[in-house]
Amino acid sequence: MIKLKDKIFEYLTKKGKILILGFGKEGKSTYDFIRSMDATLPIGIADMNEITCEKVLFDTNVFLHIGDNYLDACSQYDVIIKGPGVIIKDYLPPEIQKRITCQTDLFVHFCEAKTIGITGTKGKSTTTSLLYHILKTIGKKAILMGNIGIPVFDTIDEIEEDTICVMELGCHQLEFMRYSPNIAVLLNIYEEHLDHYLSMQHYIDSKKNIYRHQGREDVALLGNSPYLKDNDTMSIIVRNDLSSPNYYWLNDEELIISFKSNTIHIPRSKIETKLKGEHNISNILVCLTITFILGLDIDEGIKAIASFNGLPHRMENVGTYQDITYYDDSIATSIPSVIYAVQSLEVVDTIIIGGMDRGLDYQDLVDFLVTSSVRNILLLPDTNKRIHSLFDEVGTDKNVVSVKDMVEAVKIAKEVTEKGKICLLSPAAASYGFYKNFEERGNHFQNLVKENNS
Secondary structure, three states: OOOHHHHHHHHHHHHOOEEEEOOOHHHHHHHHHHHHHOOOOOEEEEEOOOOOOHHHHOOOOEEEEEOOOHHHHHHHOOEEEEOOOOOOOOOOOHHHHOOEEOHHHHHHHHOOOEEEEEEOOOOHHHHHHHHHHHHHHOOOOEEEEEOOOEOHHHHHHHOOOOOEEEEEOOHHHHOOOOOOOOEEEEOOOOOOOOOOOOOHHHHHHHHHHHHHOOOOOOEEEEOOOHHHOOOOOOOEEEEOOOOOOOEEEEOOOEEEEEEOOEEEEEEHHHOOOOOOOHHHHHHHHHHHHHHHHOOOOHHHHHHHHOOOOOOOOOOEEEEEEOOEEEEEOOOOOOHHHHHHHHHHHOOEEEEEEEOEOOOOOOHHHHHHHHHOOOOEEEEEOOOHHHHHHHHHHHOOOOEEEEOOOHHHHHHHHHHHOOOOOEEEEOOOOEOOOOOOOHHHHHHHHHHHHHHHOO
């Protein structure tokens, strides 16, 4: 049997000249993959930023295209392997965009093992990690990969016929996907990443690529969103809708799963979990639905949930200091995620929000906070001025303060948060421009909390 890596490499070399577009974590992974197959194959690397990787700089068979006009290099290559951080919009003509692929697309195209892809504006990291935990706990050979921080090419040597590949897929990976995983999950769609796309519809279309190219034996789990009412796939659709032939559903008493005329009812009382919030019960339901579809022991799956500790920077309890409990929700870059966090924690007195301005409409968040029990709202740049003006427009007696940085936010939070209550970092904004990623932002917050209370 031809190895997966051989299939991918043969496909790429038959296409012609190869360009790695974007040299972040995934771009570096693509370079390592190609060089593991052929040490001298000429390849191009294009990136807005300078390349400092020594092995690339000393590689005489690499052609660098660096700087503001790096996208111009695309016209010189036959196949373009794009990293998730590269924004295309309409900067490249359609005939060149047809040459774009990505690691995940190549992997899904040629992988013969079971592939499960999970996306959504919110909840995808928790759901992906929980499903992986369930599968590993009940004894399946599962590998976690994708947008969770593990480029799929980094796992390629571990894939065997009985492996279950669990992939978190962000919209940036899905944008140029022309193949879809065997089981595709689209949890929800909300306004997000509008700096990356020409329109909201472009973002929606990118998300739908997770299931759009499935075959008749594949399965798509679709959340309850007005954007997901169509049937633009030939696969088996499982909806969050009791009126659907195949469905998953949650009510006050139980979780219900129905697939191919087989229905199970799981009492809520059977679910033991460390995850907070009703939205996480929905994520658990999705994981159990996939467990059921795979024909695995559902009771073993339920047992596995109890030992899942959740994700770092996702409503992570940093600790209680001087009778104030601090929570790090740095991963929350969408407005619905922030609202769910406040609702789940219930006694939030101070919230720290803001960051890179991607043009999101913050009106719903402002309206929610105005009517919530949160008293102190600390606004980080660059979104602070725009959000502050929204509070001014609606009028509120809340303590709304624009701060210059996280240092000032944590200092003020310690002073104003009521004893016995919570200070929550839940930004509703990306970290870029201030931090390398949401992890660095969350770690900075946690360190400041501890330093201010030492």
